[in-house]
Amino acid sequence: MSGTAGAGWRLAEVAAALGAGCEGAGDLIVTGAAEPATAGPDDLAIALSPAWAEALGRGRARAALLWAGADWRALRLQGAILVPRGRLAMAHLTRFMDPGPGFAPGIHPSAVVEGGGEVPPDAAIGAFSVIGAGARIGAGVRIGPQVTVAPGAVIGAGCLIHAGCRIGPRVAIGARTILHPGAVIGADGFSFVTAEPSRAEIARARLGAGPDMPAPEDARWHRIHSLGGVEIGEDVEIGANSCVDAGTIRPTRIGRGTRIDNLSQVGHNVVIGEDCLFAAQAAIAGSTVIGNRVVAGGKCGIADNLTLGDDVVLGGATIVLANVPAGRVMMGYPAMPMAAQIESYKALRRLPRILRRIAGAADRSVSKSGGTD
Numbered sequence: 001m002s003g004t005a006g007a008g009w010r011l012a013e014v015a016a017a018l019g020a021g022c023e024g025a026g027d028l029i030v031t032g033a034a035e036p037a038t039a040g041p042d043d044l045a046i047a048l049s050p051a052w053a054e055a056l057g058r059g060r061a062r063a064a065l066l067w068a069g070a071d072w073r074a075l076r077l078q079g080a081i082l083v084p085r086g087r088l089a090m091a092h093l094t095r096f097m098d099p100g101p102g103f104a105p106g107i108h109p110s111a112v113v114e115g116g117g118e119v120p121p122d123a124a125i126g127a128f129s130v131i132g133a134g135a136r137i138g139a140g141v142r143i144g145p146q147v148t149v150a151p152g153a154v155i156g157a158g159c160l161i162h163a164g165c166r167i168g169p170r171v172a173i174g175a176r177t178i179l180h181p182g183a184v185i186g187a188d189g190f191s192f193v194t195a196e197p198s199r200a201e202i203a204r205a206r207l208g209a210g211p212d213m214p215a216p217e218d219a220r221w222h223r224i225h226s227l228g229g230v231e232i233g234e235d236v237e238i239g240a241n242s243c244v245d246a247g248t249i250r251p252t253r254i255g256r257g258t259r260i261d262n263l264s265q266v267g268h269n270v271v272i273g274e275d276c277l278f279a280a281q282a283a284i285a286g287s288t289v290i291g292n293r294v295v296a297g298g299k300c301g302i303a304d305n306l307t308l309g310d311d312v313v314l315g316g317a318t319i320v321l322a323n324v325p326a327g328r329v330m331m332g333y334p335a336m337p338m339a340a341q342i343e344s345y346k347a348l349r350r351l352p353r354i355l356r357r358i359a360g361a362a363d364r365s366v367s368k369s370g371g372t373d
Contacts, residue, residue, distance in 0.1 A: 003089075007031070009097075011063050014044065015081045017096040018065075018089050023072055028063050033097060041052065044093075048086030065089060071320035101160065103142040110305045114151070126163070150186070156234065162274065168246060170229025174256065176231055180240040189245040189252075189268025191285060192221035224248060226268055233257070239264060239280070255292065267304065279316070291326060 012026030022248025034043035036055035045061035047053065047070075056064060057077050063079040065086075066072060072080035083089035103124035107113060111125045114133040120124060121263050123137050126144040131137065132151035141155050144163040149155065153167050156175035161167070165179045179185065194201075195218045202213050209342040228247025233256035238244065242264040244252060252266060255274035265283040266272065272284070273292035285304035294308055297316030302308065309326025332341040 005144060008042065008350075011044075011079045011081070014093070014096065018081060018083065018092045020081050020083050022079065022081060024077065025063070026079065028079045033093065034059070034061070039064075044081075046090070046093075047088070048083075052104055065093065067229070077103045081271060093118045101142060101144065101162070103144060107144075117149075144181075153186075168230070170227075170246065170251070171232075171298075172229070172251075173232045174234035174236065176234055177236045177238075178266065179238050180242075180262070182241040185201075185232070185238070186246045187243060188226040189224075189248060191224040191226070191248060191286065193224060193267055228252065228269070230254075233274070236260075242266075245270075245286075261298070273310070 008029040008031035011028045012022040015022035030044040031042045036045045036047045036052050036153045037058040039045035039059040039061035041060050041062050043061055045062050045064040047056050049067050065081050068082050068084040085253040086354050105122050105124050105279055107125040108127040109126045109353050111129045114353045115129045116134040117131040118136045119205045120139050122140050124142045129143055129147040134152045135149045136154045138157035140158045143161045147161050147165045147166045154172040158176040160178045162181040164182045171186040196216045199213050226246035228249050229251045231251040232254045236254055236258045237259045239262035244266040245268040252270050254272045258276040261280040263281050266285035269287040270284050271289045276294045278296045278304045279298040281299045284302045287304055288306045290304055290308045291310035294312045296314040299317040300314045302320045306323050308324045311327045312324050313329045315331035317330050318333045318335045321348045331338040
């Protein structure tokens with residue numbers, strides 16, 4: 001649970017929320033968190049490694065969140081919380097101190113709930129939001145301003161839907177999921193076909209080989225409509241302006257606990273497992289299946305109709321064009337095992353030097369032979 005700040009929190013109360021011990025003055029009051037050099041006397045300074053010790057001396061903090069084993073007395077603090085895993089402690093601390101979005105329960109006068117839409121008394125519906133006919137909103141859901149929920153969509157208990165989100169038809173969202181501003185769930189998939197094989201289809205089949213391909217007589221694109229909707233599991237988080245397209249016949253699915261960053265794209269029919277993590281601008285093309293606990297760095301791209309096994313890790317900007325077995329760590333374009341990609345990159349960097357050596361050796365050989373013939 002989040003703490004209630006009021007006039008602040010006792011240091012011992014903060015430590016308890018982090019599951020950590022409190023050193024020194026447990027009754028000392030802190031009103032917020034700050035970086036060490038700018039922390040005031042009422043701030044909890046965040047110094048999670050010895051590298052921040054010097055900055056503590058430039059600030060005015062009386063208490064700090066410190067690395068395990070830190071000598072807080074030598075740092076001239078009155079109290080401290082020592083933690084073995086700093087970033088995990090930050091997750092607990094920020095959750096404890098987060099005041100939340102401030103969406104009060106109730107339906108704003110400018111909001112619209114169409115006939116048959118179910119909104120429980122403890123839900124919050126923000127200004128100019130629209131809840132479609134037959135949509136079901138779970139207990140404790142908080143919906144910000146200018147959100148649209150299509151007819152028949154289902155939003156599970158405790159979800160947080162930020163401003164400007166668009167939730168389409170045939171969408172079911174699990175409990176406690178967070179959609180950040182501008183996320184679009186359930187738009188039509190990008191799926192089109194021509195009456196006869198297009199140049200793109202032929203090029204893919206031939207891998208670019210063969211004679212030049214004539215343009216088709218009928219190049220018009222026919223839309224394949226999306227009838228399948230989207231199913232999102234519990235405790236999922238989808239970033240600002242990210243899109244999850246509806247499936248063609250069956251739903252696009254995102255598993256429990258998965259986190260998707262801003263400006264990402266999940267194509268139609270994609271299946272993503274549990275506890276995955278996709279950084280910003282990740283793009284997953286249609287009908288690809290991704291296992292559990294997969295992690296992808298920023299700007300990763302995954303082609304369509306592929307399978308990535310459990311526990312795959314993709315370095316930033318990796319482009320996956322083939323199936324990836326479970327447990328692989330991949331990098332580059334096209335993706336290859338990270339160790340091989342690094343060796344390949346090192347070899348490429350050495351290539352100019354090697355070519356200069358070869359050219360120098362050839363010049364010396366010509367010089368010794370006394371001619372160029």
